[in-house]
Amino acid sequence: MADSTYPIPGAVEAPSRRWSQAAVLEWLNSWVTTVDHKKLGILYIVYAIFFLLVGGAEAIAIRIQLIQPNMHFLSPQVFNRIFTMHGTTMVFLFGMTYIFGFANYLIPLMIGARDMAFPRLNALSFWLTFFGGILLYYSFIGGGGLYGAGNAPDVMWWAYAPLTERAFSPGHAPDYWALSLIVTGFGTIGASINVISTAFCMRCKGMTLMRLPLLVWVMTVASGLALITITPLTAAQVMLLIDRYLGGHFFDTQAGGSAMIWAHFFWIFGHPEVYVLVLPAFAIANEVIPVFSRKAMFGYPAVVASSVAIAFVSLGVWAHHMFTIGMTSVGNAFFVLSTELVGIPTAIKIFNWLATMWGGKIRFATPMLFCTAFVIQFLLAGLTGIILSIAPWNWQLHNSYFVIAHFHYILVGAIAFCIFGGIYYWYPKVTGRMLSEKLGKWHFWLFVIGFHITFDVMHIPGILGMPRSIYTYEADRGWGTLNMIVSIGGIIQAIAVLIFAWNLISSYFKGKIAGNDPWDAWTLEWSTPSPPPVYNFATDPVVTSRRPLWDLKHPDDPDWHYE
Amino acid sequence: METHETNHSSQHGGAIHLPAPTAWPIVLAFGATLILAGVVTSGYVSILGAVLLISGCVGWFRQVLPHEAHEDVPVEAEEITIASTRTHVTRIEISDEHRAHLPVETYPILSGIKGGIAGGIAMIFPAMLYGLVTQHSIWYPVNLLGGAGVAHWTNPTTAEIASFHLSALIIATIIHILGSVLVGLLYGAMLPMFPRHPIVLGGIVAPLLWTGVMHSSLGVINPALDARISWPWFVVSQVAFGLVAGLVVVRQGKIKTGQSMPFVLRMGVEASGMYSDKEDRH
Numbered sequence: 001m002a003d004s005t006y007p008i009p010g011a012v013e014a015p016s017r018r019w020s021q022a023a024v025l026e027w028l029n030s031w032v033t034t035v036d037h038k039k040l041g042i043l044y045i046v047y048a049i050f051f052l053l054v055g056g057a058e059a060i061a062i063r064i065q066l067i068q069p070n071m072h073f074l075s076p077q078v079f080n081r082i083f084t085m086h087g088t089t090m091v092f093l094f095g096m097t098y099i100f101g102f103a104n105y106l107i108p109l110m111i112g113a114r115d116m117a118f119p120r121l122n123a124l125s126f127w128l129t130f131f132g133g134i135l136l137y138y139s140f141i142g143g144g145g146l147y148g149a150g151n152a153p154d155v156m157w158w159a160y161a162p163l164t165e166r167a168f169s170p171g172h173a174p175d176y177w178a179l180s181l182i183v184t185g186f187g188t189i190g191a192s193i194n195v196i197s198t199a200f201c202m203r204c205k206g207m208t209l210m211r212l213p214l215l216v217w218v219m220t221v222a223s224g225l226a227l228i229t230i231t232p233l234t235a236a237q238v239m240l241l242i243d244r245y246l247g248g249h250f251f252d253t254q255a256g257g258s259a260m261i262w263a264h265f266f267w268i269f270g271h272p273e274v275y276v277l278v279l280p281a282f283a284i285a286n287e288v289i290p291v292f293s294r295k296a297m298f299g300y301p302a303v304v305a306s307s308v309a310i311a312f313v314s315l316g317v318w319a320h321h322m323f324t325i326g327m328t329s330v331g332n333a334f335f336v337l338s339t340e341l342v343g344i345p346t347a348i349k350i351f352n353w354l355a356t357m358w359g360g361k362i363r364f365a366t367p368m369l370f371c372t373a374f375v376i377q378f379l380l381a382g383l384t385g386i387i388l389s390i391a392p393w394n395w396q397l398h399n400s401y402f403v404i405a406h407f408h409y410i411l412v413g414a415i416a417f418c419i420f421g422g423i424y425y426w427y428p429k430v431t432g433r434m435l436s437e438k439l440g441k442w443h444f445w446l447f448v449i450g451f452h453i454t455f456d457v458m459h460i461p462g463i464l465g466m467p468r469s470i471y472t473y474e475a476d477r478g479w480g481t482l483n484m485i486v487s488i489g490g491i492i493q494a495i496a497v498l499i500f501a502w503n504l505i506s507s508y509f510k511g512k513i514a515g516n517d518p519w520d521a522w523t524l525e526w527s528t529p530s531p532p533p534v535y536n537f538a539t540d541p542v543v544t545s546r547r548p549l550w551d552l553k554h555p556d557d558p559d560w561h562y563e
Numbered sequence: 564m565e566t567h568e569t570n571h572s573s574q575h576g577g578a579i580h581l582p583a584p585t586a587w588p589i590v591l592a593f594g595a596t597l598i599l600a601g602v603v604t605s606g607y608v609s610i611l612g613a614v615l616l617i618s619g620c621v622g623w624f625r626q627v628l629p630h631e632a633h634e635d636v637p638v639e640a641e642e643i644t645i646a647s648t649r650t651h652v653t654r655i656e657i658s659d660e661h662r663a664h665l666p667v668e669t670y671p672i673l674s675g676i677k678g679g680i681a682g683g684i685a686m687i688f689p690a691m692l693y694g695l696v697t698q699h700s701i702w703y704p705v706n707l708l709g710g711a712g713v714a715h716w717t718n719p720t721t722a723e724i725a726s727f728h729l730s731a732l733i734i735a736t737i738i739h740i741l742g743s744v745l746v747g748l749l750y751g752a753m754l755p756m757f758p759r760h761p762i763v764l765g766g767i768v769a770p771l772l773w774t775g776v777m778h779s780s781l782g783v784i785n786p787a788l789d790a791r792i793s794w795p796w797f798v799v800s801q802v803a804f805g806l807v808a809g810l811v812v813v814r815q816g817k818i819k820t821g822q823s824m825p826f827v828l829r830m831g832v833e834a835s836g837m838y839s840d841k842e843d844r845h
């Protein structure tokens with residue numbers, strides 16, 4: 001960690017944090033009515049972390065149920081609801097919101113702007129996301145009530161029709177799923193439009209597209225992808241509601257509808273969604289790795305180009321989730337090959353990160369630890385992805401725990417790791433205080449160890465034939481010990497996340513004062529006080545290279561000599 | 564840093580105009596959610612939602628039409644020092660020893676081919692000497708080598724093999740040239756592994772390897788040759804080949820390999836800081 005030997009302006013005294021009733025009301029009001037991108041960004045991040053904890057609690061419930069054969073911790077119905085809610089929460093309420101949290105907070109600061117392009121739309125987007133999440137969780141209260149898990153969706157996070165039609169899903173479970181995700185989907189659309197417009201229209205003087213910080217580039221690409229893919233999902237959800245309420249027959253195979261339509265609509269959203277989630281994780285790594293390697297990011301144009309390429313290719317590979325529906329061999333071959341194609345831009349990215357680290361003076365502060373683990377784990381997840389994308393192997397492994405292990409390698413091993421890294425990195429900017437490095441190291445090591453215990457081992461029961469989404473299993477299958485290990489790993493991760501939550505709270509009050517630029521970084525946000533004033537920059541900045549702060553710190557050898 | 568105007572905020576005196584906080588977005592969002600929530604609860608919820616949605620829209624419009632509502636935020640003059648604890652520019656540094664265990668210089672692969680041709684010529688002399696000494700005919704080794712192409716020879720006598728046959732000469736020549744060039748190529752490809760001792764490689768290692776390969780496979784390739792070959796002479800001609808080839812290679816001179824260059828340069832990708840001499844890039 002940088003031991004600041006220079007005077008830190010704006011870091012004199014933290015504001016006093018004492019509360020009176022009027023002050024609390026005013027404080028609440030300021031958050032509810034805010035249109036400031038920084039506050040909205042914080043709201044998104046708090047929302048995401050809150051649902052990470054909720055989804056994590058659900059994961060632990062699942063793992064307790066599966067910890068040994070013939071468990072009766074959850075009833076089969078509640079189990080279905082819990083793991084559907086886990087998947088839905090993690091993807092839509094945690095995954096989709098962290099993106100806009102980081103994007104909202106950072107993009108205007110990084111491009112030298114005062115705010116997002118549409119500040120009020122920004123507020124609307126957040127509140128739509130917020131109420132969508134509340135509606136989804138409200139489902140726990142209706143119907144069978146809390147203990148029987150109410151009407152909470154029990155149809156998996158992909159809600160395959162016609163299983164979600166009235167005939168097979170009476171009650172309101174699929175309705176809650178569709179309605180609440182339509183609401184959050186509109187929030188996503190608004191937020192994506194805002195990110196894209198901001199990146200293209202609000203840049204300060206000198207910030208050409210080829211000088212845009214990589215985070216801004218990649219977040220913009222991810223937002224574009226979200227905008228393109230959330231539409232078919234919303235359309236499918238509306239079709240489902242028409243079937244369920246207005247007597248439509250889109251997915252009703254008895255009346256000439258097709259079950260395949262749903263699968264296609266869902267996965268044409270669902271596959272690119274993986275990249276909507278993982279690209280912003282890359283974006284975070286792109287900022288953290290160079291600063292802690294003390295080297296400029298290697299191959300900037302290649303990073304930009306490969307992000308765009310990944311987005312494009314990911315739109316054409318959705319049917320690799322559908323190898324088992326019995327496509328023609330031409331269809332199979334096309335989707336195998338197009339899926340493998342994603343490997344090329346992805347490999348480019350891995351090389352870029354490795355080349356950035358190679359020969360650098362690496363400081364393993366907590367943000368860097370998380371991002372380094374990310375690179376390794378992302379590579380491994382890519383390898384199991386290649387296995388799954390080979391159609392004949394997929395026929396063997398589809399709907400087995402191998403798949404669960406694979407996508408958690410991405411969702412946790414890549415996305416969650418980068419988010420943690422990003423929070424450790426920018427927390428000082430947002431709050432003016434450092435997160436505790438000591439707790440951070442505990443968090444990191446417990447989480448890595450727990451992660452590998454859980455998800456490395458989880459591949460094996462998958463290969464041994466354990467299907468996903470099963471409520472329990474017989475003792476004679478040989479999966480017992482493995483599941484026990486997996487569950488223990490999950491609990492270790494949960495402990496790590498609790499340490500993290502504690503760190504977030506305690507450091508807010510007692511953390512070391514951060515100063516403007518604790519990591520000796522290069523992007524514009526570090527040139528503002530921590531936390532930045534509402535207007536971000538008292539005077540609008542002008543930049544001359546990709547690392548504006550580098551140029552200010554080293555006028556003798558500025559970057560634009562090399563670009 | 565200089566001043567210039569961004570899109571929707573502007574600075575006047577000591578204050579900056581920013582969009583005013585507003586509660587209408589949250590009202591609008593809540594209304595929209597309630598409209599949908601009515602589907603799973605009750606129609607009245609939807610109606611309430613619609614009311615909220617409409618008032619949210621109206622309130623929002625009044626905020627931005629005809630003029631956007633602004634608030635003035637006073638600027639606190641704060642002096643921002645940008646400094647660094649790093650004293651010098653950190654870029655990729657490549658030391659000379661880096662990867663020094665790989666050859667920094669080697670012989671070009673082409674020199675292996677040249678050596679192969681020279682060795683092939685050199686081999687002719689011991690072979691002919693062998694023919695002269697054992698069978699009093701320089702055609703004897705030629706016919707042995709070309710024997711595979713002479714189809715009507717089922718069980719040739721020694722005298723037949725020792726006499727001149729044009730077809731055997733042509734075939735033997737082709738085999739010999741091809742063989743020499745290919746062995747030369749192989750040799751050239753192996754050179755970087757023994758860059759310091761090309762003559763040891765060419766004169767001893769390669770002939771021994773080659774003889775072993777021939778010894779075990781000749782029965783299939785060329786049975787006539789296999790039945791009559793004299794292995795000591797064979798080794799002698801191989802060594803002649805190797806020594807000459809090695810000498811020719813050494814005289815070609817070495818070239819630098821890409822090993823001392825960074826990966827990026829070898830890939831042809833540019834990156835800042837990769838050049839030791841910054842001046843010639845400006």
Ligand code: HEM
Nearest residue numbers: 059062083087090091095156157411412468469470490493
């Ligand atoms: C502490 C970490 C986590 C644990 C222990 C965990 C565990 C599980 C388990 C046991 C399942 C059910 C598999 C099945 O039986 O079908 C599951 C499903 C799933 N998880 Fe997680 N999870 C974790 C974190 C996450 C995160 C961070 C995300 C997303 C960002 C995520 C996304 C999903 C998805 C999409 C599913 C699929 C649900 C389905 O099968 O319908 N999980 N997880």
Ligand SMILES: [Cu+2]
Nearest residue numbers: 271274320321
């Ligand atoms: Cu996919």
